[in-house]
Amino acid sequence: MVGIDPDTDFTVRPWVKEGIDIGGLKDDEIILGAEGHIFLGLEEARPGDKVVFYGQEFTIAGVLEPTGIGIDDSGYVTMEAIYGMAQLADANAMLQIDVEPGDISVVMVDVKEGYERAEVATAINRISGVAAVTSRELMSTSVAQKLESLTPGMLLIGAGFWVVTVLMIGALFSMVINERRRELGLLQAMGATRRYVFRMVMLESVELTFLGGVLGLVVGGIVMLTLKGSLSTSLGIAFLWPAAWYVALLVAAYLVLALATGAMGALYPATRASRLEPYQAIRTGE
Amino acid sequence: MIELVKATKTYHSGGDEVRAVDSVDLRVAAGEFVAVVGHSGSGKTTLVSLMGGLTRPTSGTVMVDGRDIWTMSNRELSRLRSDRIGFCFQFSSLISTINCLDNVRLPASFLGDHKGDAGRAMRLLELVGLPEKAGAFPSELSGGQQRRVAIARALVNEPGIILADEPTGDLDEETEEDVMDLFEEINLGGVTIVMVTHSSRLASRAGRTLRMENGAVVEEVTRAPRSEYPLSSDSV
Numbered sequence: 338m339v340g341i342d343p344d345t346d347f348t349v350r351p352w353v354k355e356g357i358d359i360g361g362l363k364d365d366e367i368i369l370g371a372e373g374h375i376f377l378g379l380e381e382a383r384p385g386d387k388v389v390f391y392g393q394e395f396t397i398a399g400v401l402e403p404t405g406i407g408i409d410d411s412g413y414v415t416m417e418a419i420y421g422m423a424q425l426a427d428a429n430a431m432l433q434i435d436v437e438p439g440d441i442s443v444v445m446v447d448v449k450e451g452y453e454r455a456e457v458a459t460a461i462n463r464i465s466g467v468a469a470v471t472s473r474e475l476m477s478t479s480v481a482q483k484l485e486s487l488t489p490g491m492l493l494i495g496a497g498f499w500v501v502t503v504l505m506i507g508a509l510f511s512m513v514i515n516e517r518r519r520e521l522g523l524l525q526a527m528g529a530t531r532r533y534v535f536r537m538v539m540l541e542s543v544e545l546t547f548l549g550g551v552l553g554l555v556v557g558g559i560v561m562l563t564l565k566g567s568l569s570t571s572l573g574i575a576f577l578w579p580a581a582w583y584v585a586l587l588v589a590a591y592l593v594l595a596l597a598t599g600a601m602g603a604l605y606p607a608t609r610a611s612r613l614e615p616y617q618a619i620r621t622g623e
Numbered sequence: 624m625i626e627l628v629k630a631t632k633t634y635h636s637g638g639d640e641v642r643a644v645d646s647v648d649l650r651v652a653a654g655e656f657v658a659v660v661g662h663s664g665s666g667k668t669t670l671v672s673l674m675g676g677l678t679r680p681t682s683g684t685v686m687v688d689g690r691d692i693w694t695m696s697n698r699e700l701s702r703l704r705s706d707r708i709g710f711c712f713q714f715s716s717l718i719s720t721i722n723c724l725d726n727v728r729l730p731a732s733f734l735g736d737h738k739g740d741a742g743r744a745m746r747l748l749e750l751v752g753l754p755e756k757a758g759a760f761p762s763e764l765s766g767g768q769q770r771r772v773a774i775a776r777a778l779v780n781e782p783g784i785i786l787a788d789e790p791t792g793d794l795d796e797e798t799e800e801d802v803m804d805l806f807e808e809i810n811l812g813g814v815t816i817v818m819v820t821h822s823s824r825l826a827s828r829a830g831r832t833l834r835m836e837n838g839a840v841v842e843e844v845t846r847a848p849r850s851e852y853p854l855s856s857d858s859v
Contacts (some may be wrong), residue, residue, distance in 0.1 A: 523716050526677055527776075528705020528733035531697050616669075616678035619712065 338390060338412050340419030345446050349401070349413050357384075357399030364421065367395035368413040371403035376410060391422045402578070403566055416441075499598065506602025510542055514610045521610055522618025535611035542603030543596050550595025554588060600608025624815055625651040625674050625784065626805045630683035630836075632669050643669040645838035646683065653783065658826035659819045661835035667819040668713070668788050670835065674817060675786045676700050685786075705733045711779030713768045713789035713819070717761040717776075723748065723756040727776045731781060733777060734780060747775035751805060767798035778814075785809065787818040791825060802848050803828055 343362040353359050357368065367388065382388075386397045395414065403409055409526060414422075418461035423436035446461070446469075448454050454471040462470035514521070521534055529537075561568075578584065632644040643666045659667045672678045673685050676692045684691050687707065692700060709730075710716075710782045714854045727744040748754045751771035753764075761769055770790055783810075787806070791799040803825055810816050814849055815823055818829065827846075834842035 414776070415821045522677075522720060523712070523718070524729075526675070526704060527730040528701050528780075530701040530733075533701075533733070614678055616672040620668075620675070 338414065339424075340416040341413050342416060348445055349408070352401040352404050352408055354399060354402055362398060362413075362415055364415050364418045365393075365395055365412070366398040367418075368398050369400050370407075370409040370411045370413075371401055372409040373400070373412050391426045391434070393418075393422050393425055491512070499594075502598055503602045506542060506546065506599060507605055510538065510603045510606035511609070513541075514538065514606045518613065518618045518621055522611055522615045522620075525613070525615040526619065531611040534613075535607045538607035538610050539600060539603050542607070543599040546595045546599030546602070547592065551593050553595075554591065624653040624654075625649075625817070626684075626686040626689075627670075627673065628684040628686070629630050630670075630680045630685055632666075632673060632678060633681045642666075642838045644673060644680070647838075647840055649833070649840060650653055651815060653815055654810070654813050655817045655831060656806070656829045657818070658832045659817065659835060660821065660823065660826045660831035660832060663821075665835040666728060666838040667835050669838075671786045671788050671817060671819055675710060675784075676704055677710075701733065705730050706780055707783050709780065709782040709785045711770070711773050711777050711787035711790040712786065713792045715761065715766065717769055719761050722758050722760055723753065723764070723772045726761070726772060726777050729779075730776060731752075731779050744775070744779060747778055748772070750778075751775045752801075767794050767801070770794060770798075770802055771805070774802070774809075780810065782814070784815045784817070785814065789819050789821065791820070797826065 339349075343359050346359065349368065350359055353368070359368065362368065365553045367390075369377075369382050374380070377388050379386075379388070382397050382400055384397050384399050388395050388397060391413070395418070403407060419436060420438040420440075423434040446457065448457050458469035458471050461467055462623070524534060524537075525531075579587070627647050627649040630644055630647045630649075631642065634641045645666070647670065649670075657839075659670060661667050669678065673680055676687070677686065678705055679693055681798075685693065687703060692703060695703065704710075717723070718729065721729070724741060724744050727747055728741065731740075731744075745754060745757060748757055751774055753768055753771055754810075756764060756768060756772070761772070764772065774790065777787075785806070790806070791802050794802065799822075806816055806818065807828065816829075820826055830846055832842075832844045832846075833840050834844075
């Protein structure tokens with residue numbers, strides 16, 4: 338059970354599903370982690386359900402996205418609710434809570450871009466009775482660290498796959514051009530310009546990779562939706578959908594990359610096809 | 624209309640130089656029906672390909688309508704091939720993925736005009752006796768029917784010249800006669816036809832026959848022009 342200041346919180350907010358108004362969290366409401374219901378002995382938790390903690394009733398305001406980290410097992414309420422619970426615990430709970438109004442255990446500091454965490458920590462440590470730790474020391478296996486270590490490798494693998502894809506498209510279209518030499522020669526004999534032949538091959542390639550891109554998006558989306566829980570658990574990292582505009586940007590960038598892949602892969606075969614001499618193409622394609 | 628001056632085409636095969644066409648001088652007048660005969664490998668197909676700008680001569684000149692076609696830009700040469708010349712090949716040359724009507728319309732699409740609209744293409748299919756096959760794909764047609772669709776396609780841009788490379792090859796005699804009748808009819812309409820054939824019988828239906836050997840024209844036979852032949856004085 339964690340008490341937060343809904344107005345300034347930035348640690349829980351990233352995991353909040355759309356539709357949950359964390360800023361408007363009331364003192365009798367609770368936001369549960371993705372697996373918080375297990376600790377309450379419930380099969381599932383739905384917004385609007387009532388749960389009781391230390392004799393105090395809360396209404397579930399929402400459930401967070403799975404993160405794969407401790408957030409999943411927690412419940413978040415306002416600071417006022419925590420203080421109220423502590424007071425009621427004296428009378429209602431077997432286990433007492435030693436929290437007085439005004440007590441806080443942690444102040445999370447979001448360091449502004451351009452400032453060093455270590456410098457901010459040093460400045461905070463000058464305040465008597467306060468000890469600052471930076472996030473790296475606090476969360477040695479944090480999501481950020483895991484992603485930081487995974488990202489370059491994944492980018493490298495992705496780049497490798499992309500290069501192989503471009504080469505494979507080039508090889509595929511070289512074979513296609515060879516198979517269709519006669520057709521290309523005939524088109525030129527009927528009046529097709531070199532530019533037309535070049536454009537035709539390029540368009541076929543770009544159409545193919547675009548369709549492949551759309552198919553990849555659909556299949557990838559289904560796989561991610563199906564396996565997101567397993568991914569979070571097995572990798573121990575959080576899984577969270579980015580904002581809709583960011584997803585749209587990624588989709589657009591991905592499709593542009595698919596188009597570029599088709600264009601780059603077919604560039605050499607298309608050039609070769611456009612330079613075929615009609616008579617040779619027809620004769621050798623028979 | 625078509626003139627070859629010392630036209631030569633050589634190939635390299637296994638380190639040897641092969642002269643497919645060897646220094647040929649030839650003039651084909653507008654409205655003529657010329658047959659080119661000779662054994663396999665004598666250079667007939669290469670000669671016709673030179674006339675149509677499908678291959679560049681190793682040396683010499685190829686002129687169509689008084690202009691050296693190899694001084695033209697690629698765009699001009701493509702325009703010449705689509706606008707002035709219709710090709711009939713010795714094999715099934717239809718595009719297998721589109722139907723007969725679209726095959727006939729295809730050369731017109733390269734001109735970007737309306738000559739190849741569906742109506743005109745249909746009329747040409749009627750001319751070759753296959754209007755009912757407009758929606759059929761080439762694989763659904765017999766060899767003879769495919770040749771006739773290819774002839775319709777060669778005519779769609781109303782070319783002044785038809786270059787036909789064994790247009791009746793592997794056809795039965797009856798279909799062969801049908802195709803030749805069609806060529807004669809087209810020729811009577813003023814279209815120049817140069818036809819490659821192995822058959823002396825078919826060649827005898829042309830106004831002039833050229834016999835090729837080892838890339839050279841070794842014999843030329845001119846028959847008395849039929850009165851219908853619209854031989855003109857604007858030959859080059």
